[in-house]
Amino acid sequence: MSITLDTLDPRHDPEPAGWDELRTAAGQCVTWRYDLLRAYAWAAQAPVVLTVLRRDGVAVGAVSASLRGVLPHRGRYADRRDPAGVLDVHAPGNRSQKGWWFTADVEPAERGELLRGYARGVRRRLGPGWRSTVWREVSPGEPVLLPGLVKVALPTAPLAKLATPFAGMDEWYALLDRPRRESLRRRARSFAADPGLSVEVGPARGLVGAAEAAELRALNDLKYRSRLFPLAPLPLPYLEALVEGDEVIAIAYRDAGRRLLGLSLILDHPDWPVCLSWGALPPEDGGRKHLYFDGYVRMVEWAIAAGKAGLVLGKGQAEVKSGLGAELVPSSAIAVPL
CATH class of the missing domain: 3.40.630.30 (Gcn5-related N-acetyltransferase (GNAT))
Structure with a gap:
């Protein structure tokens, strides 16, 4: 499998061809619409990098991450990249979703390979000072798909899902x-x-x-x-x-x-x-x-x-949501040295 990456700054780069069809095919909701990604990136506390993952030249997924630099910034981030920091993979504007996704035809083994290709490509692009990645909203069974031999897990608030x-x-x-x-x-x-x-x-x-x-x-x-x-x-x-x-x-x-x-x-x-x-x-x-x-x-x-089929009730107030019939899906943040 040949893996290529299209790395975008949503503030300045145009919407990639077929983006809306891609996010719809992957079952992603409106917060991944490109005009919303652009508005989010302009107001974010750290630079946002959107990467389209291609398998044999065909777009099959995406990853969104914030560049948490080591240098202090006043107010919103400056229009430059720090020499070092942490890559924070999360969904833009919504902690109830993951910051990475794929179309339905991508098998689990291929997902792991695509994410390894992402980690390699992003490190080459950012430079050696970017030494680790934090993957947020990781569900049980998913850590094995994430790239890296050393992984540190921090349990986070569970995600409440109410079937209807x-x-x-x-x-x-x-x-x-x-x-x-x-x-x-x-x-x-x-x-x-x-x-x-x-x-x-x-x-x-x-x-x-x-x-x-x-x-x-x-x-x-x-x-x-x-x-x-x-x-x-x-x-x-x-x-x-x-x-x-x-x-x-x-x-x-x-x-x-x-x-x-x-x-x-x-x-x-x-x-x-x-x-x-x-x-x-x-x-x-x-x-x-x-x-x-x-x-x-x-x-x-x-x-x-x-x-x-149901409602994703989000995070927080877990006891209340459980009392309303919601299932609490365990979640964690996984830190991985690059």
Whole structure:
């Protein structure tokens, strides 16, 4: 097998030919759309490198990574590359996905070989100062595919996945313990009967503006500022492109004055949509209590009605999501010296 790499800077390089067809064939959701990759790269805390993997000249996968340099930078990174650092492989703007993927016809053995070719090629391009790679959101069974003889694993928050093979909501409620089931139903009835609260579910472009989405998203992001390499707040141009497209679903809570109180954004997918974010005004600022839990009810209602296989509920709040019937898939970050 002949392996070649096309290494791109999404800020400056044009979209590669056939990119949208490639990411669609690989089952990747909207966050891999090239205009969104470009918007993300311009606002990122470190340079983003996108690599298209080719097998015998045919594009069969991609890897996205941030270049975490050793030199301090003030504000956003300078338009230059550090002489040394760590290659951080992760999905752009979303920790619920991996930073690498392949089309369905690539066998596991070929995937390992393609990733080894990626590691060799990237090191040649970056130089000898780039001595290690961190692969994020690695699932059980996947470390063997990653290149390198020495691997250090750090367990990370599990990924919650909720299967929705239900004919109706009663089947999902039946999975929950009685206190949770009764509280969810009681709150759903209460919100539905509240004339001062509206709940709208549908394509985001018709329900929410980018500026108000950014405000609530920022409130949610602030909760996770302490983690290693925290995600930068998604910039307004990114959210504008995201919510005005065709592949994002919104669950929007508004008061009688149409003020946005709570917002969930879901990356649509034929089988497993990804819950990208949740944000809400705190009660002391005019928000409502318990919208977070009601949001899960609305997500499940939408997924069942749309015939989805399930929902990727993301990371964090593992105990809550497990109590809602989600499977917790173990995940880790794997550090590999190059």
